[in-house]
Amino acid sequence: MSLQTAVLEGGYSPYVRDNNPTFVYNYLSLERYTAAATNPLPKSKVQLKIDFAHSGKAGELGKGAYVTMTANGIKVAEGALPKTIQQQISIGEGLHIGSDVGSPVDFTYTPPFKFTGTIDKVVFDLR
Secondary structure, eight states, X not given: OOEEOTTTOOEEEEEEETXXXXXXXXXXXXXXXXXXXXXXXXXXXXXXXXXXXXXXXXXXXXXXXXXXXXETTEEEEEEEESOXXXXXXXXXXXXXXXXXXXXXXXXXXXXXXXXXXXXXXXXXXXX
């Protein structure tokens, strides 16, 4: 799945590459920050959670963030973003779940890059 702007080529995408959960943040095609697990996901059912902790106050755009990814409650990847895009980024393509049918956020895959597993549920907790 990915969120991007139509003009500025930025956004973020959690996806599974070579059975490893990966999160990439594309900062306006100038820089890409990646947090990727070094071990593959188990073959059983997995609850994958990505915590994106923005360091700015409400309405304060462009500050850094910290990304933590867990699989079944165990931390599998993390990373710091020194800055985030200073505007809202869902203007153009919107949200894709299970495939990326628009412009890729990361250049390690080619759209539509369909997820071949089963997605039971997606939950967004915006705070």
